[in-house]
Amino acid sequence: MATDWLITGAGGQLGSVLLRQLVRRGAAGVGTASVSGPRPEVGEAFPIDLLNRDQVVALIQKLRPRYIIHAAAVTNVNDAYRQPDAARQTNVELTQQLLELASEFGFRLVFISTDLVFGGDEAPYAETDAPSPRSVYGKTKAEAEQLVQQSGVAVALRLPLMFGVPAVDRPTTFMNQLRSLLDRRELTLFNDEFRTPIWLEDAARACIETAQGDVTGILHAGGPERLSRLQMGELAAKALGVDDPRIQAISQCEIGSPEQRPADVSLNSARYESLFRHSPGVPMSETLGEIVRQLGVGK
Numbered sequence: 068m069a070t071d072w073l074i075t076g077a078g079g080q081l082g083s084v085l086l087r088q089l090v091r092r093g094a095a096g097v098g099t100a101s102v103s104g105p106r107p108e109v110g111e112a113f114p115i116d117l118l119n120r121d122q123v124v125a126l127i128q129k130l131r132p133r134y135i136i137h138a139a140a141v142t143n144v145n146d147a148y149r150q151p152d153a154a155r156q157t158n159v160e161l162t163q164q165l166l167e168l169a170s171e172f173g174f175r176l177v178f179i180s181t182d183l184v185f186g187g188d189e190a191p192y193a194e195t196d197a198p199s200p201r202s203v204y205g206k207t208k209a210e211a212e213q214l215v216q217q218s219g220v221a222v223a224l225r226l227p228l229m230f231g232v233p234a235v236d237r238p239t240t241f242m243n244q245l246r247s248l249l250d251r252r253e254l255t256l257f258n259d260e261f262r263t264p265i266w267l268e269d270a271a272r273a274c275i276e277t278a279q280g281d282v283t284g285i286l287h288a289g290g291p292e293r294l295s296r297l298q299m300g301e302l303a304a305k306a307l308g309v310d311d312p313r314i315q316a317i318s319q320c321e322i323g324s325p326e327q328r329p330a331d332v333s334l335n336s337a338r339y340e341s342l343f344r345h346s347p348g349v350p351m352s353e354t355l356g357e358i359v360r361q362l363g364v365g366k
């Protein structure tokens with residue numbers, strides 16, 4: 068059974084949307100899901116433990132993919148802080164293994180990285196800026212990026228905070244926030260944490276475009292606007308038709324986080340724009356109508 072595309076982490080928010088886009092395009096693509104996690108709603112996903120090298124090799128031998136988009140990771144910043152060895156094993160060692168397999172089997176590897184490789188004091192960040200991660204999560208991603216760069220055969224696509232409706236039944240911060248807004252529950256959002264957020268659908272498209280191109284090294288695919296978490300919540304409330312949202316603005320300093328949160332990790336995506344002749348994403352306000360439609364709620 069040969070396939071063109073293999074998506075790791077297809078039971079996750081990005082991986083599930085990626086797999087759905089590929090299926091809708093009529094592309095030959097499958098995913099991996101974790102053994103205990105949810106399966107994507109659209110497309111076929113093989114449940115495997117990616118830390119089991121034999122299972123990974125057997126799957127690649129069977130599928131012979133042309134492209135692997137490696138979206139699986141320990142993605143929760145607090146989990147990575149609490150279990151740094153496990154985070155490193157998944158985010159760094161697994162990536163190294165896939166790079167070796169890319170050389171052996173000849174597939175193109177897109178490693179999904181994050182804006183959290185930056186420290187937050189010198190935004191906007193370009194690909195040429197040195198990483199300065201504050202969290203264990205960011206450090207593991209920066210270390211994996213170095214391996215990708217050294218390999219010379221793969222690309223690390225840095226994505227910002229993603230929002231949207233995943234194609235899998237799993238809780239996400241964004242979906243929980245929408246539920247709070249709809250239920251008129253109080254929602255506490257930072258007014259001093261800035262990102263260049265991207266819609267999940269745009270992020271998935273950027274992954275596919277990047278795979279089909281020939282860029283190596285590091286590439287940024289950020290959204291077109293710099294928004295705080297508070298601004299994102301206010302835009303979402305408006306789109307949902309919630310006139311009196313119970314949104315409480317707070318500062319990062321007001322919560323006791325074990326790791327310092329970066330203030331502004333906005334990405335400069337000029338390189339992407341010049342390579343693909345369009346911005347990786349559209350403004351959040353232009354996506355919310357579709358998000359509300361996908362949810363089947365709102366005014």
Ligand SMILES: NC(=O)c1ccc[n+]([C@@H]2O[C@H](COP(=O)([O-])OP(=O)(O)OC[C@H]3O[C@@H](n4cnc5c(N)ncnc54)[C@H](OP(=O)(O)O)[C@@H]3O)[C@@H](O)[C@H]2O)c1
Pocket residue numbers: 075076077078079080081082099100101102103104105115116117118137138139140141142143157179180181182226227228229230
């Ligand atoms: N979310 C964001 O806003 C954001 C921003 C920038 C970059 N990123 C990056 O984008 C990628 C996708 O993020 P996401 O939010 O879609 O993540 P997610 O929803 O947490 O999905 C990650 C998936 O990886 C799976 N996984 C982890 N370890 C595994 C293992 N050993 N074997 C098999 N599967 C394993 C998880 O399994 P379970 O189903 O069991 O959990 C999960 O399905 C990640 O690389 C992340 O670092 C995310």
